[in-house]
Amino acid sequence: MINLKQVIFRYKDMTMQFDLHVRPREKVAVVGASGAGKSTLLNLIAGFELPESGEIWLNGENQTYLEPHQRPVSMLFQENNLFPHLTVEQNIALGLKPGFDLNERERRLVQQAASAVGLDAFLSRKPTALSGGQKQRVALARCLLRDKPILLLDEPFSSLDPELRLEMLDLLDKLCTEKQLTMLMVTHQPNELKGRIDRILTVELGRLL
Amino acid sequence: MNAFFLKLRRLRPRHYAGGVCVLVFLLAFYGGSLNAVFSAGETPLRQLWQNLWQNAYLKRVLWFSFMQAGLSALLSVIFGIFFARAVFYQHFRGKKILLRLFSLTFVLPSLAAVFGLLGVYGASGWLAQVCRFFQLNWQPDIYGLPGILLAHVFFNLPLAARLFLQSYQAVSNQQRQLAAQLGIRGWRFIRLIELPYLRQQIFPAFVLIFMLCFTSFAIVLALGGGPKYSTLEVAIYQAITFDFDLAKAALYASLQIVFCLLLFAFGNLAEKMPEGQLHQRETWLARQSSAVKFWQVFVIIVATLFIALPLGNIVAGALFSQQFFSAWQNPQLWRAMGYSFAIAPLSALISLLAATALLQFARQLNWLYLPFFARIFMNVGMLILAVPMLVLAVGLFLRLQTLDFGTAHLFVIVVICNALTALPFVIRILSVPMNNNMQYYENLCQSLDIRGWRRFRLIEWHHLAAPVKYAFALATALSLGDFTAIALFGGQDFTSLPYLLYRQLGSYRGEEAAVTAFLLLLVCAGLFLTLEKQHD
Numbered sequence: 147m148i149n150l151k152q153v154i155f156r157y158k159d160m161t162m163q164f165d166l167h168v169r170p171r172e173k174v175a176v177v178g179a180s181g182a183g184k185s186t187l188l189n190l191i192a193g194f195e196l197p198e199s200g201e202i203w204l205n206g207e208n209q210t211y212l213e214p215h216q217r218p219v220s221m222l223f224q225e226n227n228l229f230p231h232l233t234v235e236q237n238i239a240l241g242l243k244p245g246f247d248l249n250e251r252e253r254r255l256v257q258q259a260a261s262a263v264g265l266d267a268f269l270s271r272k273p274t275a276l277s278g279g280q281k282q283r284v285a286l287a288r289c290l291l292r293d294k295p296i297l298l299l300d301e302p303f304s305s306l307d308p309e310l311r312l313e314m315l316d317l318l319d320k321l322c323t324e325k326q327l328t329m330l331m332v333t334h335q336p337n338e339l340k341g342r343i344d345r346i347l348t349v350e351l352g353r354l355l
Numbered sequence: 356m357n358a359f360f361l362k363l364r365r366l367r368p369r370h371y372a373g374g375v376c377v378l379v380f381l382l383a384f385y386g387g388s389l390n391a392v393f394s395a396g397e398t399p400l401r402q403l404w405q406n407l408w409q410n411a412y413l414k415r416v417l418w419f420s421f422m423q424a425g426l427s428a429l430l431s432v433i434f435g436i437f438f439a440r441a442v443f444y445q446h447f448r449g450k451k452i453l454l455r456l457f458s459l460t461f462v463l464p465s466l467a468a469v470f471g472l473l474g475v476y477g478a479s480g481w482l483a484q485v486c487r488f489f490q491l492n493w494q495p496d497i498y499g500l501p502g503i504l505l506a507h508v509f510f511n512l513p514l515a516a517r518l519f520l521q522s523y524q525a526v527s528n529q530q531r532q533l534a535a536q537l538g539i540r541g542w543r544f545i546r547l548i549e550l551p552y553l554r555q556q557i558f559p560a561f562v563l564i565f566m567l568c569f570t571s572f573a574i575v576l577a578l579g580g581g582p583k584y585s586t587l588e589v590a591i592y593q594a595i596t597f598d599f600d601l602a603k604a605a606l607y608a609s610l611q612i613v614f615c616l617l618l619f620a621f622g623n624l625a626e627k628m629p630e631g632q633l634h635q636r637e638t639w640l641a642r643q644s645s646a647v648k649f650w651q652v653f654v655i656i657v658a659t660l661f662i663a664l665p666l667g668n669i670v671a672g673a674l675f676s677q678q679f680f681s682a683w684q685n686p687q688l689w690r691a692m693g694y695s696f697a698i699a700p701l702s703a704l705i706s707l708l709a710a711t712a713l714l715q716f717a718r719q720l721n722w723l724y725l726p727f728f729a730r731i732f733m734n735v736g737m738l739i740l741a742v743p744m745l746v747l748a749v750g751l752f753l754r755l756q757t758l759d760f761g762t763a764h765l766f767v768i769v770v771i772c773n774a775l776t777a778l779p780f781v782i783r784i785l786s787v788p789m790n791n792n793m794q795y796y797e798n799l800c801q802s803l804d805i806r807g808w809r810r811f812r813l814i815e816w817h818h819l820a821a822p823v824k825y826a827f828a829l830a831t832a833l834s835l836g837d838f839t840a841i842a843l844f845g846g847q848d849f850t851s852l853p854y855l856l857y858r859q860l861g862s863y864r865g866e867e868a869a870v871t872a873f874l875l876l877l878v879c880a881g882l883f884l885t886l887e888k889q890h891d
Contacts, residue, residue: 215804231817
């Protein structure tokens with residue numbers, strides 16, 4: 147569940163105000179012109195930005211000023227989701243804990259997450275040896291492993307070609323249902339999401355319509 | 356205001372603790388030292404103007420300071436353009452090695468270069484020997500303006516050439532091909548295509564070199580050869596060491612600060628990074644006339660000889676020195692080596708730590724959309740570019756003269772001074788990778804709770820390792836060749852290799868000096884090679 151109560155955020159000359167209620171397991175698309183405040187909305191929920199006033203409630207708790215890693219949120223960016231000098235396995239493992247001293251059980255969990263996105267054969271590769279779609283799959287696997295109830299996606303597949311994008315959306319759909327995630331996704335192609343989401347939110351000049 | 360404090364709330368001690376410590380130390384250091392300088396004369400400001408208009412010596416010093424800096428910058432820029440153009444258009448084997456040889460001058464200790472220049476152009480140098488061989492009745496006299504100009508051009512021609520080479524590389528293939536199609540050749544090509552690119556670089560290069568030469572110390576001291584050819588920077592030093600007139604030194608130092616701050620502000624106006632693609636696959640060049648080609652080959656050969664001969668002289672001077680073996684029995688050489696090899700890496704390390712702490716704070720401020728404050732902190736780190744080290748050292752000298760000093764204290768002071776001198780360079784090298792690490796990974800690290808030492812080791816070090824090693828080698832080389840702080844604080848018990856070399860040059864012990872200069876060249880060249888490796 148996501149609840150934003152009169153959240154105010156100022157960036158340069160622009161004042162944004164968000165009021166939002168998303169029910170548990172709801173899947174929402176966020177659309178709007180670039181610079182309208184879509185990413186800011188996600189950053190506020192994830193805790194990368196702090197609001198000037200207002201409250202952010204996640205899963206029934208007021209988490210307005212909590213650190214990003216303390217919130218029940220995973221976020222998938224458009225790019226730079228992976229550390230290029232670490233292997234796929236290490237990148238995924240960072241979802242479990244901030245270090246690489248894994249025990250047998252944790253190693254298995256990493257493998258499970260990798261095979262859930264169809265990448266179990268690529269564990270020892272570096273991200274530079276992966277395609278754009280594969281990179282996002284790795285990042286998705288890490289989100290799965292973190293096992294947070296809220297998933298935020300900031301144009302995660304917009305750099306992929308349409309066919310691959312649909313494939314990724316199918317995968318995402320499956321994972322959301324399996325894990326019962328609440329999902330918020332910024333997108334420029336809301337048409338492709340038809341049948342996969344519950345509603346569409348429009349952001350305009352820092353406000354939700 | 357509310358938003359501002361909200362941002363500050365997000366700062367954690369790990370972000371600012373180190374940076375604030377460095378900042379406080381720097382401000383205290385500068386404040387204490389400059390305060391001592393300004394309060395040493397009875398009424399410095401009034402005196403300053405009286406002296407300026409009445410003191411013939413000071414007037415001559417000022418005139419010479421500006422004149423030699425202007426001439427040095429002008430010559431460096433002109434020859435730099437010639438050489439850059441020739442190197443850009445000519446393809447020959449060993450071009451890369453030649454450019455590396457030129458770059459070596461960036462880390463070459465100035466006194467080692469002075470030794471090499473003396474060996475080539477001095478009264479009994481190679482040039483004089485050639486003249487005698489051809490029975491020419493001409494005796495080169497390097498001391499004074501010619502020597503200062505020679506040395507300044509020796510150091511700054513490569514710098515200018517590198518800047519202008521970037522300008523030539525910035526002209527795109529399409530523009531060259533278009534010009535060829537339209538029949539724009541020769542002078543018209545230079546005027547219409549090349550000059551607009553060069554012009555962006557000429558003024559900044561001139562200001563930069565002017566400033567370097569204006570505050571140049573060791574070269575003028577060693578080659579000036581008397582009060583007639585003294586610059587303000589050297590006059591400060593001479594007022595302390597020869598006249599022991601501290602008030603006079605303080606007066607000169609305050610004048611120097613005023614000029615340097617003006618120049619620094621001026622330089623900031625002029626500073627402009629060259630734009631354009633530096634990494635084109637292959638540059639397309641139109642065919643050249645044979646006359647141009649002949650001229651350019653000539654320029655390359657002359658410039659190469661100009662840079663390579665003094666370096667060769669240092670090597671030859673040591674290898675053919677009659678004291679090549681006996682010089683090593685000199686305990687002073689070993690003492691100087693011991694101090695130099697302790698001071699240099701230590702000050703490089705301190706410089707690195709200070710730069711990292713400052714950058715860590717500054718990038719956090721940038722991240723919180725407070726770029727103004729970030730820039731202020733960075734500028735404090737760069738202050739040494741505006742306030743010459745000699746002036747700071749004079750301030751320290753004035754402040755600490757009443758205390759009873761041991762070698763350990765002097766050692767610490769010189770280490771700190773050298774660290775400060777290297778700080779701007781280290782900051783420049785590290786600022787891009789540090790900020791990139793922030794831009795790419797801050798959100799990711801925050802959401803995965805990777806922080807502190809773990810973040811440094813797992814995430815940041817991968818991108819920082821090469822630039823950190825590069826910065827360390829550069830700072831070590833700079834500190835190794837530095838002859839500013841040690842000139843004031845050095846002595847019989849506390850020396851360094853440049854200090855020893857200066858003494859040997861001053862007392863005409865050329866055979867011993869050859870070994871010292873060779874040693875400096877060898878170590879700095881070694882550091883330079885590791886530098887280049889990190890850079891590739």
